[in-house]
Amino acid sequence: MFSNAIASRPCLLYQDQESGPMLKVGFLRASVSNAQTHHLLFSLRRINLATAIGNRSKLVRSAMGSHSTASSQSPKLLFRQLFEKESSTYTYLLADVSHPDKPAVLIDPVDKTVDRDLSVVKELGLKLIYAMNTHVHADHITGSGLIKSKLPEVKSVISKASGAKADVLIEHGNKIYFGDLFLETRATPGHTSGCVTYVTGDGPDQPQPKMAFTGDAVLIRGCGRTDFQSGSSEQLYKSVHSQIFSLPKDTCIYPAHDYKGFTVSTVGEEMLYNARLTKDEDTFRGIMANLNLAYPKMIDVAVPANLVCGFQDLIPKNC
Numbered sequence: 001m002f003s004n005a006i007a008s009r010p011c012l013l014y015q016d017q018e019s020g021p022m023l024k025v026g027f028l029r030a031s032v033s034n035a036q037t038h039h040l041l042f043s044l045r046r047i048n049l050a051t052a053i054g055n056r057s058k059l060v061r062s063a064m065g066s067h068s069t070a071s072s073q074s075p076k077l078l079f080r081q082l083f084e085k086e087s088s089t090y091t092y093l094l095a096d097v098s099h100p101d102k103p104a105v106l107i108d109p110v111d112k113t114v115d116r117d118l119s120v121v122k123e124l125g126l127k128l129i130y131a132m133n134t135h136v137h138a139d140h141i142t143g144s145g146l147i148k149s150k151l152p153e154v155k156s157v158i159s160k161a162s163g164a165k166a167d168v169l170i171e172h173g174n175k176i177y178f179g180d181l182f183l184e185t186r187a188t189p190g191h192t193s194g195c196v197t198y199v200t201g202d203g204p205d206q207p208q209p210k211m212a213f214t215g216d217a218v219l220i221r222g223c224g225r226t227d228f229q230s231g232s233s234e235q236l237y238k239s240v241h242s243q244i245f246s247l248p249k250d251t252c253i254y255p256a257h258d259y260k261g262f263t264v265s266t267v268g269e270e271m272l273y274n275a276r277l278t279k280d281e282d283t284f285r286g287i288m289a290n291l292n293l294a295y296p297k298m299i300d301v302a303v304p305a306n307l308v309c310g311f312q313d314l315i316p317k318n319c
């Protein structure tokens with residue numbers, strides 16, 4: 001309702017102590033629902049017209065949970081964050097909806113939710129081209145093999161350094177295109193030796209702010225454990241500081257898991273508040289050596305399955 005108005009006029013989104021969330025456009029003033037607020041913040045960010053007001057009220061943004069987290073936007077990008085509750089895994093769907101084919105990728109699909117994910121792909125008229133993995137997961141079986149059994153034209157993707165089989169073995173610096181949009185691969189070993197982070201590209205129509213799909217390298221306020229699969233806390237610390245914390249501070253961080261109910265963070269936020277990665281390297285090493293986490297329940301099934309699940313013809317029957 002307000003989108004056209006705010007596209008052409010300076011406006012103010014604020015929290016009135018009596019009336020709740022309010023939008024002021026020129027001389028007009030109206031109260032807005034929480035859902036409208038979310039939508040408006042999204043639009044305001046895109047056109048860069050949001051103005052904070054002084055002591056009288058607070059920006060509604062601060063009432064939205066995660067501290068100063070922004071949503072990424074591109075006129076071409078369709079983006080969905082999907083959740084698998086048993087392993088608390090996030091799967092991400094990205095598509096270029098400006099392209100006639102609407103080519104799409106799934107990042108870190110889970111076998112148990114493949115049918116749900118493919119239904120969304122179908123309903124939205126997308127053409128899935130890649131089922132991408134950030135690493136060989138230890139706590140659940142990737143959906144990439146199952147997806148290929150249903151849609152043989154889809155290509156599975158994982159890093160060459162992971163030692164896993166897949167149609168596309170990517171390396172640091174490689175780009176994965178879907179339509180005009182692309183993801184760039186950054187090697188971020190440490191949780192496992194083959195972990196990568198996929199970062200949206202630079203250039204016209206690429207999402208702004210950038211989006212980083214960090215797998216288990218950076219979790220919100222935490223990070224992946226480093227006690228198996230050739231994990232190394234030294235390597236993880238270096239990976240995160242050189243490859244993720246070097247991204248623009250407004251880059252949105254989308255992890256592979258969350259166990260606390262968070263959905264998204266930013267590089268700036270994690271550089272300030274990450275309970276592990278803000279520490280110096282020695283302290284970080286000590287924290288990681290004393291996590292005392294139980295091994296993932298599915299590790300003995302998941303790791304061998306994920307080392308072959310990229311190849312449809314090698315998928316074990318439970319995969």
Ligand SMILES: N[C@@H](CCC(=O)N[C@@H](CSS)C(=O)NCC(=O)O)C(=O)O
Pocket residue numbers: 087137138139216222223224225226257259293294295296297298
């Ligand atoms: N309880 C879960 C496993 C939880 C776990 O170990 N998560 C991993 C990522 S999946 S291998 C992790 O790195 N956690 C870090 C942390 O601080 O929690 C299960 O049994 O599957």
